[in-house]
Amino acid sequence: MLGKLTDYAADLGYRxxxxxxxxxxxxLARGLFDVVxxxxxxxxxxxxxxxKNLARVIGTAPEDVPSGLVEEAMRSYARYWRxxxxxxxxxxxxxxxxxxxxxxxxxxVDDVCTSGRGVVxxxxxxxxxxxxxxxxxxxxxxxxxxxxxLKPESLFDQFVEYRESLGFEVFPxxxxxxxxxxxxxxxxxxxxxxxxxxxxxxxHSGVPVDLFGERTRMPAGPAKxxxxxxxxxxxxHHSYVDENTSLLRCGTLIDTSGGVQAATQAxxxxxxxxxxxxxxxxxxxxxxxxxDWSQARRERLGVDGNTADDDPADSGQG
Numbered sequence: 001m002l003g004k005l006t007d008y009a010a011d012l013g014y015r016x017x018x019x020x021x022x023x024x025x026x027x028l029a030r031g032l033f034d035v036v037x038x039x040x041x042x043x044x045x046x047x048x049x050x051x052k053n054l055a056r057v058i059g060t061a062p063e064d065v066p067s068g069l070v071e072e073a074m075r076s077y078a079r080y081w082r083x084x085x086x087x088x089x090x091x092x093x094x095x096x097x098x099x100x101x102x103x104x105x106x107x108x109v110d111d112v113c114t115s116g117r118g119v120v121x122x123x124x125x126x127x128x129x130x131x132x133x134x135x136x137x138x139x140x141x142x143x144x145x146x147x148x149x150l151k152p153e154s155l156f157d158q159f160v161e162y163r164e165s166l167g168f169e170v171f172p173x174x175x176x177x178x179x180x181x182x183x184x185x186x187x188x189x190x191x192x193x194x195x196x197x198x199x200x201x202x203x204h205s206g207v208p209v210d211l212f213g214e215r216t217r218m219p220a221g222p223a224k225x226x227x228x229x230x231x232x233x234x235x236x237h238h239s240y241v242d243e244n245t246s247l248l249r250c251g252t253l254i255d256t257s258g259g260v261q262a263a264t265q266a267x268x269x270x271x272x273x274x275x276x277x278x279x280x281x282x283x284x285x286x287x288x289x290x291x292d293w294s295q296a297r298r299e300r301l302g303v304d305g306n307t308a309d310d311d312p313a314d315s316g317q318g
Contacts, residue, residue, distance in 0.1 A: 021085040029082055030243070037078030041071030050074070050285045052292060056212040057279045072280040076240060080128050080283060087130055088162055095131055096138045098245055105251035109234065112253065113140045118188030118231030122198035122222035124271045125283045127238030127246055130166070133195065135248060137167035143193035144169040146180045181221065188229040195236075198222050199271055200288055204301060207261055209268040212276075214289045217301075223263035227256050235267055237274030239281040249274055 021029055045051065048062075051070055055062040058069070087095070101109075112119050121136075121143075123129055136143055147159060147170050160170045169187075171180040184194045198219050201207070206217030226233035233254040240246050252270045256263045275282045287293055293301075 021082060023089065026086075029086065033078040033082040034075055037075035038071050040078070041074035042067070046070035046074060047285050049287055049292070053282075053284050053288060054279055056214060056289065057275055057282065059212075069280055073282075076127075076281045077283045077285070079240065083128050084130055087134070088165060092134050092138060092166075095134045099131065099135045099248050100241065100245055101248050102251065105249055108251040108253060112232040112234060113193065115232065116191050118191055118226075118229050119193045120188065120222050120226045120231050120233045121193065121195045121236045121250065122219075122233065122267055123195070123236035123238065124199035124275060125197060126275060126278065127240055127281045129195075129197065129238060130163070131246060132236060132238050132248060133163070133168055134166055136193065136195070140193060142167050142169055143195050144171065144184055144187045145195045146171050146173050146184070148173045181225070184221075184225055185229050188225060188231040194225060194231075196222050196225075198267055200284070200286065206301070207264040209265045211268045211289070212272055214291060216289045218264050218268055220260055220264065222267065223254075223256060223260045226254075226263070227260065233263060233267075235270035235274075237271065237277075239274070239278035247278075 024032075040046070045067065047070075050073060051062045051065050054065045054069060054073065058065065083090075123132065133143070133145075145163075145168055147163070160172075163170050171183050173180060188194055196219065198221075199211075201217045201219040205220050207220045207223070208215060209218050210216075211218075222233060225231065233256050234250055235252040235254055237249040238246060239249075252273075254263050254266045254270070287297075290298065
């Protein structure tokens with residue numbers, strides 16, 4: 001009974017918050033989220049794990065990460081949530097017009113998306129991946145992705161409904177009629193586009209990679225899907241330029257001929273380049289590198305084993 005009441009309260013709170021932010025004047029919402037983000041970045045020096053993660057990116061000790069960078073990172077994270085709440089009432093044409101790309105990247109993405117082959121786009125948790133999705137739908141139509149189930153179930157239903165209203169096709173990570181890997185593979189064999197988050201995987205199917213000089217794991221799904229279906233594999237990165245403009249980088253085509261391990265490491269290298277160019281926009285507040293994991297987690301995941309050949313259906317969720 002208590003669990004149901006908690007879920008109901010969470011659902012009501014989420015709906016109320018979503019509606020309030022969605023319909024608030026832009027300047028009011030922007031100011032409020034900036035204040036919240038700045039406060040979160042200043043409180044006790046900001047989130048400890050965020051500081052550790054940023055230290056790897058800029059090559060320093062956690063205590064030497066500039067306070068201004070931590071605050072900027074939390075404002076960026078707050079901006080992501082503000083934009084996410086407001087996307088359903090934002091004109092898609094306005095979102096598309098705010099995205100900047102280099103001529104090279106624009107040519108690469110156009111070549112692969114009109115080639116007749118499937119395309120797997122993998123991206124880290126940087127900037128606003130929903131903005132990337134809106135841009136992609138506007139130019140190349142519907143694409144498929146995977147979402148991890150949320151509790152309560154009503155929140156997950158809202159999440160799916162919201163993103164499908166933007167033109168995304170969303171498959172649940174668990175509990176669906178078919179495993180998502182099979183459905184994504186079908187879309188790719190039909191020449192479709194699949195977008196997956198690709199910078200963090202704590203499942204048994206994660207591929208060990210080197211990221212900023214330390215060992216971590218990334219999802220096997222993007223590389224495995226591309227190899228199994230003959231699809232292109234593209235590294236994507238999104239970051240903010242200013243309050244009204246963002247930068248979409250998608251000109252790095254990954255070679256999959258060397259197998260899952262090599263392709264995933266190439267993705268890690270491409271992600272590192274993008275993240276280093278805009279560290280404040282990388283929204284990674286969780287332990288990512290193995291050296292930050294608890295002993296219990298290390299034992300549960302068997303970090304010394306290479307399990308990249310396991311079923312990657314539980315990897316790369318959006």
